[in-house]
Amino acid sequence: MVFGRNTTIPVGGADTGANPGRPPVPTGASAPALAGRGLVKTYGTQRALDGVDIEIAPGEAVAVVGPSGSGKSTLLHVLAGILPADAGEVFAGGTRIDDASETARSELRRTRFGFVFQSGMLVAELTAEENAALPQLLGGLGRGAALATARDRLGRLGLAGKERHRPGELSGGEAQRVAIARALGHRPNVIFADEPTGALDSRTGGETMRALLDSAAGTGAAVVVVTHDRDLAASLPRTVTMRDGRIDGVRGSVAGVVS
Ligand SMILES: Nc1ncnc2c1ncn2[C@@H]1O[C@H](COP(=O)(O)OP(=O)(O)OP(=O)(O)O)[C@@H](O)[C@H]1O
Ligand SMILES: [Mg+2]
Numbered sequence: 145m146v147f148g149r150n151t152t153i154p155v156g157g158a159d160t161g162a163n164p165g166r167p168p169v170p171t172g173a174s175a176p177a178l179a180g181r182g183l184v185k186t187y188g189t190q191r192a193l194d195g196v197d198i199e200i201a202p203g204e205a206v207a208v209v210g211p212s213g214s215g216k217s218t219l220l221h222v223l224a225g226i227l228p229a230d231a232g233e234v235f236a237g238g239t240r241i242d243d244a245s246e247t248a249r250s251e252l253r254r255t256r257f258g259f260v261f262q263s264g265m266l267v268a269e270l271t272a273e274e275n276a277a278l279p280q281l282l283g284g285l286g287r288g289a290a291l292a293t294a295r296d297r298l299g300r301l302g303l304a305g306k307e308r309h310r311p312g313e314l315s316g317g318e319a320q321r322v323a324i325a326r327a328l329g330h331r332p333n334v335i336f337a338d339e340p341t342g343a344l345d346s347r348t349g350g351e352t353m354r355a356l357l358d359s360a361a362g363t364g365a366a367v368v369v370v371t372h373d374r375d376l377a378a379s380l381p382r383t384v385t386m387r388d389g390r391i392d393g394v395r396g397s398v399a400g401v402v403s
Contacts, residue, residue, distance in 0.1 A: 176368040183232035192218040194389035205367040207377035210386035220253030225249040258332035260340040264323030266311040273307040274326035297325040317348035338367040
């Protein structure tokens with residue numbers, strides 16, 4: 145199955161009955177952008193995920209916090225279809241994705257998801273605009289069009305004038321904004337960010353994060369951000385706290401419902 149932007153969601157397909165006692169994930173117009181049900185992931189004797197249920201509404205920004213080793217990155221990787229769970233189900237837009245083929249999951253990551261990691265992982269030999277346009281260039285979009293839209297995104301992120309700089313000629317915060325511009329290029333439904341400002345000082349980190357959230361809000365993308373920054377987490381509408389592979393607490397509201 146190919147998950148293009150206009151993929152029709154099969155109504156009623158979400159309740160597989162694999163997780164008894166849990167309500168089915170809504171489909172159609174009320175479907176969450178992303179949902180995990182009963183997620184378990186074990187490494188040897190280590191339960192990195194120990195039964196996690198989570199739903200992220202379209203356009204919602206959620207912070208995932210918790211001590212080192214509590215399972216935050218594992219949760220992100222399982223939700224993004226990068227890492228298979230041992231048990232449980234993952235849904236994107238109401239469609240189950242964890243049992244899809246690797247080809248379909250990688251198509252989904254390419255078309256509907258965007259990723260920003262702790263260090264931007266830019267290509268050192270390419271300019272800022274080429275890095276920001278890389279997915280489109282690899283996807284076959286013409287170079288002129290790909291670079292023009294990349295320059296537009298860089299400008300919105302405050303990087304006008306830096307388009308021809310290579311990563312080594314950018315500050316840490318600027319490089320991270322190039323990575324954000326790259327993650328936004330295909331207008332993803334969900335942006336996964338794992339400590340995207342962890343390598344920056346707190347002021348630059350805050351500004352970079354604000355740029356990411358504003359850009360996501362501009363395109364209606366949901367954001368799931370793992371962070372150790374308490375101020376950042378407190379500034380988001382919802383914070384999910386993980387401990388020992390479980391969700392230990394939730395602060396905030398989803399779609400106006402305070403939990
Ligand atoms: N590939 C792996 N092999 C073995 N154990 C792993 C692997 N990846 C993660 N773990 C273990 O799973 C648990 C959760 O790891 P995870 O990376 O999700 O934590 P985290 O909350 O992201 O921590 P941090 O804040 O340090 O990034 C940890 O105990 C970790 O040691
Ligand atoms: Mg981590």
